Amino acid sequence: MKTNIHPDYHTIKVVMTDGSEYTTKSTWGAAGDTMNLDIDPRTHPAWTGGTQTLLDRGGRVTKFKNRYAGLGI
Numbered sequence: 001m002k003t004n005i006h007p008d009y010h011t012i013k014v015v016m017t018d019g020s021e022y023t024t025k026s027t028w029g030a031a032g033d034t035m036n037l038d039i040d041p042r043t044h045p046a047w048t049g050g051t052q053t054l055l056d057r058g059g060r061v062t063k064f065k066n067r068y069a070g071l072g073i
Contacts, residue, residue, distance in 0.1 A: 016040045 010031035015021045017040050028035060041047040 017043050 007027040008031075009025055009027055011023055012026050012029055012032070013021055013023050013034045015034060015036045017037055026035075
């Protein structure tokens with residue numbers, strides 16, 4: 001195996017958006033650095049299942065509903 005081809009794997013501190021923090025191993029930054037997250041799994045709708053409204057001003061959804069409205073589904 002070749003030598004000196006792998007990145008340095010060290011311990012960093014990660015600070016979540018709510019201020020909580022934890023220590024993990026990473027190749028990001030240098031040993032002892034702090035990573036401050038702007039978006040994290042506790043607050044982002046992609047992970048929390050946030051609400052999403054469907055806006056369709058006469059587009060595909062409306063055409064579909066109109067086409068199959070008489071089927072009684």
